[in-house]
Amino acid sequence: xxxxxxxxxxxxxxxxxSLVSLVLRGSQQVRPEKRRAVLAxxxxxxxxxxxxxxxxxxxxxxTVGVLLNDLRNPWFVELLDGLNSELYASGLRxxxxxxxxxxxxxxxxxxxxTELRVDGLIxxxxxxxxxxVRTAAARVPTVVAGTREPVLPHVDIVAGDDELGARLATEHxxxxxxxxxxxxxxxxxxxxxxxxxFEAVMREHGLSASATVEQGDLTEEGGxxxxxxxxxxxxxxxxxxxxxxxxxxxxxxxxxxxGLRVPGDLALVGYDNxxxxxxxxxxxxxxxxxxxxxxxxxxRRLLDRIADPARPGEVALTAPVLEVRGTTAPPRSxx
Amino acid sequence: xxxxxxxxxxxxxxxxxSLVSLVLRGSQQVRPEKRRAVLAxxxxxxxxxxxxxxxxxxxxxxTVGVLLNDLRNPWFVELLDGLNSELYASGLRxxxxxxxxxxxxxxxxxxxxTELRVDGLIxxxxxxxxxxVRTAAARVPTVVAGTREPVLPHVDIVAGDDELGARLATEHxxxxxxxxxxxxxxxxxxxxxxxxxFEAVMREHGLSASATVEQGDLTEEGGxxxxxxxxxxxxxxxxxxxxxxxxxxxxxxxxxxxGLRVPGDLALVGYDNxxxxxxxxxxxxxxxxxxxxxxxxxxRRLLDRIADPARPGEVALTAPVLEVRGTTAPPRSxx
DNA sequence: GCCCTTCTTTGGACCGTTCCAGATCTTTCC
DNA sequence: GGAAAGATCTGGAACGGTCCAAAGAAGGGC
Numbered sequence: 001x002x003x004x005x006x007x008x009x010x011x012x013x014x015x016x017x018s019l020v021s022l023v024l025r026g027s028q029q030v031r032p033e034k035r036r037a038v039l040a041x042x043x044x045x046x047x048x049x050x051x052x053x054x055x056x057x058x059x060x061x062x063t064v065g066v067l068l069n070d071l072r073n074p075w076f077v078e079l080l081d082g083l084n085s086e087l088y089a090s091g092l093r094x095x096x097x098x099x100x101x102x103x104x105x106x107x108x109x110x111x112x113x114t115e116l117r118v119d120g121l122i123x124x125x126x127x128x129x130x131x132x133v134r135t136a137a138a139r140v141p142t143v144v145a146g147t148r149e150p151v152l153p154h155v156d157i158v159a160g161d162d163e164l165g166a167r168l169a170t171e172h173x174x175x176x177x178x179x180x181x182x183x184x185x186x187x188x189x190x191x192x193x194x195x196x197x198f199e200a201v202m203r204e205h206g207l208s209a210s211a212t213v214e215q216g217d218l219t220e221e222g223g224x225x226x227x228x229x230x231x232x233x234x235x236x237x238x239x240x241x242x243x244x245x246x247x248x249x250x251x252x253x254x255x256x257x258x259g260l261r262v263p264g265d266l267a268l269v270g271y272d273n274x275x276x277x278x279x280x281x282x283x284x285x286x287x288x289x290x291x292x293x294x295x296x297x298x299x300r301r302l303l304d305r306i307a308d309p310a311r312p313g314e315v316a317l318t319a320p321v322l323e324v325r326g327t328t329a330p331p332r333s334x335x
Numbered sequence: 336x337x338x339x340x341x342x343x344x345x346x347x348x349x350x351x352x353s354l355v356s357l358v359l360r361g362s363q364q365v366r367p368e369k370r371r372a373v374l375a376x377x378x379x380x381x382x383x384x385x386x387x388x389x390x391x392x393x394x395x396x397x398t399v400g401v402l403l404n405d406l407r408n409p410w411f412v413e414l415l416d417g418l419n420s421e422l423y424a425s426g427l428r429x430x431x432x433x434x435x436x437x438x439x440x441x442x443x444x445x446x447x448x449t450e451l452r453v454d455g456l457i458x459x460x461x462x463x464x465x466x467x468v469r470t471a472a473a474r475v476p477t478v479v480a481g482t483r484e485p486v487l488p489h490v491d492i493v494a495g496d497d498e499l500g501a502r503l504a505t506e507h508x509x510x511x512x513x514x515x516x517x518x519x520x521x522x523x524x525x526x527x528x529x530x531x532x533f534e535a536v537m538r539e540h541g542l543s544a545s546a547t548v549e550q551g552d553l554t555e556e557g558g559x560x561x562x563x564x565x566x567x568x569x570x571x572x573x574x575x576x577x578x579x580x581x582x583x584x585x586x587x588x589x590x591x592x593x594g595l596r597v598p599g600d601l602a603l604v605g606y607d608n609x610x611x612x613x614x615x616x617x618x619x620x621x622x623x624x625x626x627x628x629x630x631x632x633x634x635r636r637l638l639d640r641i642a643d644p645a646r647p648g649e650v651a652l653t654a655p656v657l658e659v660r661g662t663t664a665p666p667r668s669x670x
Numbered sequence: 671g672c673c674c675t676t677c678t679t680t681g682g683a684c685c686g687t688t689c690c691a692g693a694t695c696t697t698t699c700c
Numbered sequence: 701g702g703a704a705a706g707a708t709c710t711g712g713a714a715c716g717g718t719c720c721a722a723a724g725a726a727g728g729g730c
Contacts, residue, residue, distance in 0.1 A: 003452075003474075005716055016680045021718060029678065051450040052390040053716035056685045061387065071415070072610070077406050093447055096431045112428055115386040117338075139338075220614055253615035275407070279555055280588035282616065340686055351710045356688060364708060388686035391715045 004045040013041035024049065055117070064302065065118040066096050067109065067133075069125030073218070074274040075244070075291050076125055079146055082295025083122060090303055092119065109136045120302045126188040141305040145298035146291075148315070149189040156305060157315045158298040162190050165287040165320035166197025169241045169269040172285070172322055174205055177330045178239040178267060182212040184226045184251065186243030194243055194271065212237060216247050223250025231258050231266075238266065238331040245270035245277045248284050252327070263329035273323050283326035290318050339380040348376035359384065390452070399637065400453040401431050402444065402468070404460030408553070409609040410579075410626045411460055414481055417630025418457060425638055427454065444471050455637045461523040476640040480633035481626075483650070484524040491640060492650045493633040497525050500622040500655035501532025504576045504604040507620070507657055509540055512665045513574040513602060516542070519551040519561045519586065521578030529578055529606065547572060551582050558585025566593050566601075573666040574602035580612045583619050587662070598664035608658050618661035625653050 006024075010017040015034055023030055023038040041047070055061040064087055068076055084094055095118065097109075109132040113121065121142040123133050130150040136142060143156045151157070166183075173181050183198045185191050195213060202211035214230050216222035223242055227250065230237060242248035248270030255266045262268055270277050270286040277284035297316060305311065341359075345352040350369055358365055358373040365373075376382070390396040399422055403411055419429055430453065432444075444467040448456060456477040458468050465485040471477060478491045486492070501518075508516050518533045520526050530548060537546035549565050551557035558577055562585065565572060577583035583605030590601045597603055605612050605621040612619035632651060640646065 003449075007716080017717085018680055018682095018719085019678085022679085025718085031678070034678085048446070048449045050391070050452060050716050052387045052396065052452065053685090054718075055387040056385070056391055056687085057716080057718045059685070059718095071406070071412050072409065074407065080406070094431075096429075111383070114383045117385060117387065220610075224615060249614055249616055256616060275555075276611075279584055280559060281584055281591060342686080352687085353689085353710055353712095354708085357709085360688085366708070369708085385686050388715090389688075391717085392686080392688040394688095394715070 003050075004047045006047070006049070008045055009038065009041045009047050012045060013037040060119050061117050062092050063116065063118050064092050064094055064120045064122060065109075065113040065116070066094055067121070067123045067127060068096060069127055073125070073246075074276065075272040075289065076146065078274070078291030079124060079295040079298075082292035082297075083124075083145070083299050084295070086296045086299030087302075090299075109133065114139065120306050122298055122302060124298075126190060141302060141309050143298050143302045143305065145294060147188065147190050148193070151313075153313060154305075154309065154311070155313045156298075156301040157313070158294055158301055159190075159315075159317060160289040160294060160320050161317040162193035162320075163197035163200075164317075165271060165289065166194040166241070167201050168320065168322040169271070169287050170198050170201040172324070172328065173239045173241065173267060173269065174201070174207070176239075176267065176328060178237075179207055179331075180210040180212075180235065180237045181207070181239045181241060182214060182230045182237040184216040184223055184230075184240060184242045184247050185213050186216065186218055186247070191243060198241060210235075210237075216243060216250075218244060218246060220246045220250040220253070223247030224254045225250075227251040227254035228258075231255065231260065239268070239328075240266060241269045243271060245272050245274045245284060245286055248286065248327075249276060249282060252282065252284070263327050264332055267329055267331070268327040270327075277323070277325065285325045285328040286323050288321045288323045290320065294318055338385075339382045340385070341382070343380055344373065344376045344382050347380060348372040394452075395454050396452055397427050398451060398453050399427050399429055399455045399457060400444075400448040400451070401429050402456070402458045402462060403431060404462055408460070408581075409611065410607040410624065411481065413609070413626030414459055414630040414633075417627035417632075418459075418480070418634050419630070421631045421634030422637075425634075444468065449474065455641050457633055457637060459633075461525060476637060476644050478633050478637045478640065480629060482523065482525050483528070486648075488648060489640075489644065489646070490648045491633075491636040492648070493629055493636055494525075494650075494652060495624040495629060495655050496652040497528035497655075498532035498535075499652075500606060500624065501529040501576070502536050503655065503657040504606070504622050505533050505536040507659070507663065508574045508576065508602060508604065509536065509542070511574075511602065511663060513572075514542055514666075515545040515547075515570065515572045516574045516576060517547040517549060517565045517572040519558055519565075519575060519577045519582050520548050521551065521553055521582070526578060533576060545570075545572075551578060551585075553579060553581060555581045555585040555588070558582030559589045560585075562586040562589035563593070566590065566595065572601075574604075574663075576604045578606060580605035580607050580609045580619060580621055583621065583662075584611060584617060587617065587619070598662050599667055602664060602666070603662040605662075612658070612660065620660045620663040621658050623656045623658045625655065629653055 006017045006020050010020045020038050023035050121136055121140050123144045124146050126147045137152050137155050145158045148157055148159050185195045202208055214226040216226035240251050242251050255262050260266045270284045273286045273288035277286040341352045341355050345355045355373050358370050456471055456475050458479045459481050461482045472487050472490050480493045483492055483494050520530045537543055549561040551561035575586050577586050586603055590597050595601045605619045608621045608623035612621040
């Protein structure tokens, strides 16, 4: 009992398979009664076209491969959401590969996605294997979203302006009266950019001497550890700007454990405005990075690039917005 | 400049395309020197088989469709992780459709997945449109994971034992000395099961009179609102068992806002043991629902069902485990 | 009524694999 | 040395669509 094919439909409707194909692809050159007959046969048989046969013949798959760094990071999920909605509207489906979930990211890129002959590729977030992206980008239209690497010839980049975001956060803290401010840094290019924004603003305000940077990672654990180190040091900061919300929550825990009140004893800013920051119990001041919007823009870029693969790569940055919540306030006493 | 085909490889290696196919599929019936010639040609040309052509001919896609309720729920992500790792190991890739991300779930099911002729289908979590699952299950091997509906003829179900989990949580609170306990209920079958477990235990301890149930939903907001109502009532509970961690966090915020200390004035248990519950700042006592494990088991069930589609549907429940953290303690004074 | 257009409709090649029946080459054995 | 038995290899028919050149039908003009 195989699923019906276009020939079955043709036979039932009393026409040729070519005509069925025409009707299904919406040709205007078909007489109404034939069209009706075909559509009725489709309905009666429950016919669904076979995507494999179609892509073999059309030489395209209407599928976009998405390489994601980590599905556990809520910000990426939001980006993915924007991506999906825009691509779906253009009749493209999305095939997801998570670099963390199944480790063999490079393998996935070169094997799965090229075997499937995806029409396009979106790399989301800092990926473990940039070389794999390079290889793939040479064969298929590619857009990098949510990070600024790798920079490659015909590849577009859509990301938040991390340096600006870091400036906003730092300016906010300084504006509140903080002088001794620490930054918990993240990894990769994104980490470097946010750090640079922080350091630049501190320098501009003549506060380089009281700026501290502690290396963390993208997790709560990393933020916690970094904060413990920061607060254990002799001259401790009155404010912390964390690389992302997860690290910010870690910092929150560390402060609490050491008996410091937030924001009274320690002001705290995160980054990404994930739903974590929005939890009433945390209510983290953070930088909104507009993940959904970045996803949509990345999708549009990819559509453009599929239409014209040869055009030069562009970098599009979106401006982040500071979201002030409950974890920032002026320092208790002048530093 | 098209990608090379099996014919190009054959020509280069000086053999027939059939032999190339044999080599690539690992036949033992090929003389070593020919095998080497073929593999060398593959390497030189950078040949990658065309998945569409292969599935058309083999009449299977090596692809499993996954219907997910909500990617934003960390528990589902964990389940997905388990699913992926197991399926990947069996050479199946995963195509993800999120019911919340692109709303048209029913459409996706009947259109995208049937057009792609996926080899199997996994429905994760309570889905908005059970009828679509029913339709699809009639044509393709299907497994339901993480929930216990819909129950369908040849469909397996893999889920946590929600009633048992709720019992564990409730027993824990009673064991600590709580008498007046409230439950924030969730929706759907899962919600009903957890509620039933709670009510059964309360009844067994002769505490039905002091058991309260407040309807919430699966979000923080719902948990918050429900808790505000609970704590505003005349005879307020000393402990709350929330449907899931998100609702539990909402309850935490509500208690804090009303000036109650957790766990001193109010004990709190969540469900799912998501990373939220593990955040040091929240440190929620919760019920571990083993998402990763459920994902793996669902994958294995699907593999079995693909091998033998006609076998009767089975229900496999995994036993959850109570994870005691910082939000539960004995009540301050006997009730 | 006939020829020329303009619409519609159709047969068949093609997309890149797999798989099967049979062809061809090697061995083995008497 | 020849035949039978294996071991290898190959051509061609699927798989289920799209698309193009050409056939057939219908309408228009004289």
